[in-house]
Structures are given as structure tokens and as C-alpha cells.
Amino acid sequence: MNHIISLLVENHQGVLSRIAGLFSGRGYNLASITAGVTMDPEITRITLVCEGEDDVIDQIKKQLHKLIDIIKVIDLTDVPSLHRELALIKVKAKPDQRGEIFQVSDVFRAKVMDVSMDSMVLEVTGSPEKIDAFTSIIQPYHIQEIARSGLIAVERGKKQ
Amino acid sequence: MKISGAELFTQALKREGVKHLFGFPGGVVIPIFDVLFSEPEIRVILTRHEQGAVHAADGYARSTGRTGVCLVTSGPGATNTITGLATANFDAVPIVCFTGQVARKMIGNDAFQEADIVGISRPVTKHNYLVTDRKDLAKIIKQAFTLASSGKPGPVLVDLPVDILKEEGDSHYPESVTIRGYNPVTKGHPGQIKKTAHALGQARKPLFYVGGGIHISGAADIFRKIVEKTRVPVVSSLMGIGAFPSDHPKNLGMLGMHGTYAANMAVTHTDLLFAIGTRFDDRVTGDLSKFAPEARIIHIDIDPAAIARNVPVEIPIVGDARIILEQLYTLLKSPSIEDWLKQIVKWKEEHPLTFSQDGKRLAPEAVIKTISDVFPDAIISTEVGQNQMWAALYYNFHKPRTLLTSGGLGTMGYGFPAAIGAQIGNPDRTVIDIAGDGSIQMNIQELATAALNELPVIVAILNNGYLGMVRQWQELFFNRRYSSTCLQRGVNCPPNCDQKPGQVCPPYTPDFVKLAEAYRAIGMRVTRMEDVRPALKEAGKSKTKPVLIDFIVEREANVFPMVPAGVAINKMMFDKRAQE
Ligand SMILES: Cc1ncc(C[n+]2csc(CCOP(=O)(O)OP(=O)(O)O)c2C)c(N)n1
Ligand SMILES: [Mg+2]
DSSP: OEEEEEEEEEOOTTHHHHHHHHHHHHTOEEEEEEEEEOSSTTEEEEEEEEEOOHHHHHHHHHHHHHSTTEEEEEEOTTSOEEEEEEEEEEEEOOGGGHHHHHHHHHHTTOEEEEEOSSEEEEEEEEOHHHHHHHHHHHGGGOEEEEEEOOOEEEEOOOOO | OEEEHHHHHHHHHHHTTOOEEEEEOOGGGHHHHHHHHTOTTSEEEEOSSHHHHHHHHHHHHHHHSSOEEEEEOSTHHHHTTHHHHHHHHHTTOOEEEEEEEOOGGGTTSOOTTOOOHHHHHGGGSSEEEEOOOGGGHHHHHHHHHHHHHSSSOOEEEEEEEHHHHHOEEEOOOOSOOOOTTOOOOOSOOHHHHHHHHHHHHHOSSEEEEEOTHHHHHTOHHHHHHHHHHHOOOEEEOGGGTTSSOTTSTTEEEEOSTTOOHHHHHHHHHOSEEEEESOOOOHHHHBSGGGSSTTOEEEEEESOGGGTTSSSOOSEEEESOHHHHHHHHHTTOOOOOOHHHHHHHHHHHHHSOOOOOOOSSSBOHHHHHHHHHHHOTTOEEEEOSSHHHHHHHHHSOOOSTTOEEOOOSSOOTTOHHHHHHHHHHHOTTSOEEEEEETTGGGGSGGGHHHHHHTTOOOEEEEEEOSBOHHHHHHHHHHSTTOOTTOBTTOOTTSOTTOOOOTTOOOOOOSSOHHHHHHHTTOEEEEEOSHHHHHHHHHHHHHOSSSOEEEEEEBOTTOOOSSBOOTTSBTTOOBOOHHHHO
């Protein structure tokens, strides 16, 4: 099962390679990794998506926790939280196909970012499943390039 | 006052109480060695190889409990430390290793003797740093010492660009530092401790299983009190040896692949395995599905990642072993375990440790027993292989921090430099490296270090002419095909040499006695049992010279008992000859 782990880390050089090295060195599966600075410029938030049985995930969290530059390890998998990924997709689109693509994009609330003589660039955000669904629908138009951001996530606010 | 980075480095070491620095110079660290040249408070021990420097710092640290410190140059100097760092990292030894680095503006340019040592050493250190700003130097050194010696100790590497060493700056060195991502738990959870006391009280076949964590946390005294209060027997991992006296009636000895019969049987039948400061390594557990199959498991460790990794643990307790055992002590009662204790005595009697003597060449086990007799209070380091297992099984350890051995990484070449470090840290103790003839050659150059520093380290080579432990596996599992394990094999030997006795082999190379003498050390060769004790006594008289004794031991002696890799640990093989 996929787990979403959010890390708060020191904004030190080399932290990403410490994390990546941990996964490769111990043979853990890392599906995606994203990083961005937080409100505190010294702290970076890293969101990992990793796969494994519960005991493996447990080890991954413990091993991450041991890294000195990691301040906090939060498993968002079973916590009410919001997950988003962004994709930029360049599709082949002759002028007469644009209308259809606009329509499909509308359903997925994808934005058209660029239009040229024979292609369009679309931006879509949402859960990874939504992006998968969108790409498979748009596939027949021939996707020339795709860039996915990897997942980012935050915990929801407390309900009461 | 403004001082250079190199001067700050030296001040920092003094503030950390560092008296000994194991090092090897090179271009980029000359500024530091230059300051050290006129620094009376820090003694620099110049090894002959950087690997030797790190192992020496390691032996110093393991035997004294103080952080070992080394200093090497960039590039090859730095890469030569990797095996030493990995050895220390595996066995949780506090070391701070400083490496020189090319100037900041050169980094990344493939400059002469540049190596990305922070990248290379990342998986084999507890943490590492590249100093990129002169004003961070003091803080980073303080953090390095803090990290190395606290929590689960380990090696920390600090990479020092040469321009920072030369740069003038602040002389302030902080009293303490906080590292917000690092807060090791030391006190045990009171609820878990209560549960533990209860579980132990209910157990009918309880067993302690101790590891290196007892030495590291200084828990040997409280542990002994607990054993005496509860009467629960003890087994130990290789790293745990010395945590509890080997000859104590409650000690069943080492468990695992070369564990004693009583220890392995006890683990297989216990109903409560109480593990303290140990990792459940595969050399200990054998076939995991058959390890302690009837036991509830309690596990104390400072490293949460070591708990429940290999075996399911019913009561995990994260924290420092000494503190937790102290919390636990008053809650403990002696459980009713009379039948269990009787059973244990039976196992001990059924298969005590035995070995055979063919009368022609020395029995290595007998050599070690004699060492134990002649030097009962020695610090013993070992190399890796049969020598290591025999030392663990046959030397009578009775104090913590007296067995220095590479347990996790199994590094041949560790023992001798480690003994040098231990002798530096313990000038009044006898320090003996129980060596194999293969391993000793991996850091033999340190004879010069020992000789010139007038360290009376004793190197007891159990010379079987083989990479003996590998040969043993070949004998038992590869149909006696001694491929690349004979250290006497020469170019004219028959391709399928069956190594039958009587065959004429090339002379043993090197001649260890002459080699010792070439280094101005004392060299002796012993071939007969009656000469073992006198030779050791003679060696004990040396006060300023290292002594190397070449014990010519039986070539094909094996370490028994033995459990083949991956097999249940109660399925032991014994020495057939000894039983005849
Ligand atoms: C650096 C290193 N290389 C290889 C090995 C594999 N190995 C383990 S034991 C051993 C044999 C050691 O021979 P020796 O030092 O003569 O010891 P003996 O087993 O004969 O006592 C070898 C090659 C190792 N542990 N370390
Ligand atoms: Mg040998």
C-alpha cells in the first residue's frame, strides 16, 4: 500500500541525498519525492510517497527519524489530509481537434496553458488518480510530453 | 580575538578534552598539523595508514568509552577511512573523523585530491558535515562531538576545506549545542517497565540476551545486580561479551552461529526472552522462524529502528539500557524457575565447550585458554575469522569494554590498530590482539606505529596458514575445495591441491618473526604447547616494545559448535574428533 509521509527537514545541503540514499541503500520503494521551503526559510517540507508492507513502512519511518537533519516525520496516510499533484501535459492538437480537447479539459478542470499550431499544453491538478484518469482520456490525442510534480500533502484542520 | 580555522580546531579539541589524535597528514591539512606541532596538550599518533588511524581511534573509544578522534587529508586520505568508519558505525563506536578538503572554490572541479567524502561516507556514518563557512566551524565541531557520543553513538565525519582552516575568524567555542532533529530518548516508558517486571515475574523459563548496549550505556553493574536478584540466566551476543562475567554460573555464553550448546538450547526453549542493547543479527538468530519460538520478547534499545525489525517484540522499551535497568531494578522479584535452572545445568553438562588436540600442532583454543590464564585482566582485540570466535569462546572475559572486535562489519585488519588505540588509552593495561595470519597482514604496517610509540601491545597470531574461517566453510559446505584460502599457496602448487598433510608447501610468507624484528618489535615463534606459557610470560615483560608471537597452530582446526547460515540455532554441529 502507498504511504504518504510528510517530513520537516533542516534546509541543509545534502538532505535530499540523505533521504534518497536511505531508500536506495536499504532497498525501499520510493514512488515520489517533492521538496519546498516552508514559512520558516530554514525548514523544508518534503513529501514522500512510498510503497511497502506495514513493517517496512514502520522501518522507513524509524530510519527517517534517525536522520539528524529530519526534524519531524508525519505519516499522513491515515490522517485526514489533502493530497495534490500537478501535471503539465503537451498534446498534439491540430486546430480542428482543439474544441474536443477544451471540452475534456473542462470536465477535469484542466487549464489550457499554451496553444500552438499543432499542440497544446494543459495543466491539471488533483489526486494522482485524477491525473491518471485525465491522462488516459487525453492519450488518444497523443501526449508528446508530460511532467508530473509528485504528490504534496497537508493535514486538514481539526474539525471541532 | 581572531584566530585561524586551524587554531580554532585545536582549541575545540582541547575544550572537548581530547588528549590523543590519530592522524595522517597531507597537503590540505598541513595548517592543522602545523598548529599541533607546538601543542603540548594533544598527542598526535601518526599511523601508517588512514584505516589504521580510524581503527585505532575506534579501539581507543571502545576500551575507554571516550570519543576517538582522527584527522586525515583529502582525497585518498579521506577514502582510506571508509572501512574504519563503517566498522565503527556498525558497532556504535563514538568517533569524530576530520578530513581535509580542497578549497571551497575548487570543490566540484575535480581538483587534485578532491573526493566527495561527505557523499561517500554518508551511509557509513551517524552524520557528516562539510563546513562551508568559517563562522559555522565551532558549532559544527561541537555538534559532531555531541552526536558521536550521545544516543546510539557512532562516527561523525567533518570535512574541512583548506581555505576555512586558514581563514581568520571568531575564537568562540560553544558550551553546548541543540540539534532540533535529534532528541534521543534515554528514560524508559514507566508503563512498559511495569509490564516488563510483571512479565518477568510470571515467566517460568526466562532468559536475558545482552549485547553491546550494556557496555555503551555502562549498565554492567546494574545488570549484574538484576541477574543476581532474579537468578535469570544470561546469553550474550559477540558484542555483549564482557558485559557479564564469562565464568559466572548464570552465564551460558555466546549464542548464535558459534554459540554454546546451552545458550542456543536456552534460546530455543525460553518462554521470555529479555533482550538488552542488541540487534537480533542474523548471525545470532539463524533461521528467524525458529528463533525463540516459544518466547514472549522484551527488547530494550536506544535505537527504535533496532526494535521489532527482525523479530516481533511484545514489550519494546526505547531508551538507555543503564537508566532503564535502574528504573526496573526495584520492581523485580525472583520468579520461580527452579526447573528451568535445572534444565540449563543439564544442557551445560551435556555439551560443554570442547576441542581436540592432535598433539602435532598447537590447538588454537588451548593457546587462548593459556592467554586467559596468564593475562586474566587484559584488553583483548581480535581480528576476524576463527581467531575471533575462539577468542570469544575461550578467553574468560569478566569486565565490560575488554573485548574489542568488529562484530557488525567483520573487518579483517581491525584488531591490531584497535589494540594500538586501546594501549594509548590504557597505558597500564595489557593489550593483546588475538590475530589470524590472514587478517594481521591487512594492517601489519602499524607495527611501526606501535614500535615508535613504545606500545607493548602483544600480537598473538594463531597461524593456521589459511583464511581459516573461509576454509572451514569450504571444508564443511564446499567439499573441501580450498579455493584461494591457502596462504602458503604458490605458483607451483598443483591446481587441485587437496592440502593433504605431508604435501610439500612453499614456506610460510612472510616470516612473521623476522618481520617483527624488521620493525624493531620482539618476534617469537611457538610451535609446542609447553612453550606457550613461557612465551606469553616473556611477552608480558616487555614494557616498551610490541611483541608478536607466531603460534603455529593446527591447520585445519574448526570452530565448534557451528550452526550453518540460515539454519535454526538449536541444530548445532560439534567437533567430531573431540567426541571420539
Ligand atoms: C576485509 C575482509 N575481507 C574478507 C573477509 C572475509 N573473511 C572472513 S574471515 C576470513 C579469514 C580470515 O583469515 P585469518 O585472519 O587467517 O583468520 P582465521 O580464520 O584463519 O583465524 C575472511 C577472508 C573479511 N571478513 N574482511
Ligand atoms: Mg588463518
